[in-house]
Amino acid sequence: MIIDSLSLKVGKKEILNNLSISFSSGKVNHVLGKNGVGKSCFAKACAGYLKYTGRIDVRTTDITVIGSYSNVPSNLKLKDLLIMLYRCNNQDVNNLITKLDILSIDNNMLISKMSDGQKQKIKLLYFLSLNPNTIIFDEFTSALDKTSSFDIYNFLNGYLSNNNITSINITHNLTDLEYMPGNYYIFSNNCISKIEDKEQAIERYIKGV
Numbered sequence: 453m454i455i456d457s458l459s460l461k462v463g464k465k466e467i468l469n470n471l472s473i474s475f476s477s478g479k480v481n482h483v484l485g486k487n488g489v490g491k492s493c494f495a496k497a498c499a500g501y502l503k504y505t506g507r508i509d510v511r512t513t514d515i516t517v518i519g520s521y522s523n524v525p526s527n528l529k530l531k532d533l534l535i536m537l538y539r540c541n542n543q544d545v546n547n548l549i550t551k552l553d554i555l556s557i558d559n560n561m562l563i564s565k566m567s568d569g570q571k572q573k574i575k576l577l578y579f580l581s582l583n584p585n586t587i588i589f590d591e592f593t594s595a596l597d598k599t600s601s602f603d604i605y606n607f608l609n610g611y612l613s614n615n616n617i618t619s620i621n622i623t624h625n626l627t628d629l630e631y632m633p634g635n636y637y638i639f640s641n642n643c644i645s646k647i648e649d650k651e652q653a654i655e656r657y658i659k660g661v
Contacts (some may be wrong), residue, residue: 453474453475453477453508453509453510453586453618453620454474454507454508454509455471455472455473455474455475455506455507455508455509456472456506456507456509457470457471457472457505457506457507458470458471458472458497458504458505458506458507458508459471459504459505459506460490460493460494460497460502460504460505462490462493462502465490466642467489467490467493467494467497467642468490468494468504468642468643468644469642469643470506471506471642471643471644473637473644473645473646475618475620475635476618476635477616477617477618477619478612478613478616478617479612479613479619479633479634479635480608480612480619480621480628480632480633480634480635481618481619481620481621481634481635481637482621482623482628482629482632482634482635482636482637482653483620483621483622483623483637483638483639483644484623484624484636484637484638484639484653484654484656484657485638485639485640485657486640486657486660487624489639489640490639490642491590491622491639492519492590492591492622494622494639494644495517495519495588495590495620495622496517498515498517498588498620499514499515499516499517499588500515510585510586510618514584514586515584515586515587515588516579516582516584516586516587516588517587517588517590518575518576518579518587518588518589518590518592519588519589519590519591519592519622523575524563524574524575524578525563526562526563526564527562527563527564528562528563529559529560529561529562529563530554530557530558530559530560530561530563530574531559531560533563533574533577533578534549534554534559537577537578537581540581544580544581544583545577545581548576548577548580548581549577551607551610551611552573552576552577552607553573553603554573554574554577557570557573557574567600568595568596568597568600569596569597569599569600569601569603569604572592572593572596572600572604573603573604576604576607580611584617585617585618586617586618586619587617587618587619587620588619588620588621588622589619589620589621589622589623590622591622591623591624591625592604592621592623593623593625593627593628594623594624594625601625601627601631602631605628605631605632608632609631609632609633621634626654626657629650629653629654636648636649636650636652636653637653638653638656638657640656640660
């Protein structure tokens with residue numbers, strides 16, 4: 453994913469100013485930054501929800517964002533969602549169901565009644581069944597307990613690498629960096645900068661620079 457001369461404003465607030473950067477495929481690209489710098493606005497701009505100037509070049513025309521604002525309808529039961537996905541005749545659905553251990557969830561349960569960890573697995577099942585080449589995770593692990601987080605880490609490490617997916621992980625959860633090796637970026641001063649060393653990225657994030 454290549455970004456060239458990207459500028460973004462929301463109202464009168466400048467989010468990004470003439471950003472040029474690239475994100476590689478096959479591993480997680482972690483983006484850290486303090487609250488309010490515009491990380492979610494960046495994700496929404498990439499997905500086409502916000503207007504920007506410049507160029508975002510990806511392998512497909514669509515970028516999938518998986519965050520709090522990209523929900524599967526909560527009034528569905530799991531069995532209803534599975535029926536819908538099976539009707540799409542997507543060969544990857546069965547593999548995703550197995551890898552995410554979806555069948556351990558009561559298929560009569562409403563999505564709205566599921567735990568945070570179960571809801572995130574359902575989101576992964578639904579959005580990954582669409583076969584995206586580029587994914588932005590927006591605070592995806594922030595509400596998960598330790599067990600659910602490790603399940604998600606193990607799944608994503610394999611899935612993103614095996615399918616050569618370009619992924620950006622916008623996060624405040626430093627555990628993500630520990631258990632999902634990848635590339636590291638800091639979002640500050642209307643810019644996103646690549647940091648070569650994980651420890652340096654964490655230090656800069658903690659200090660807010």
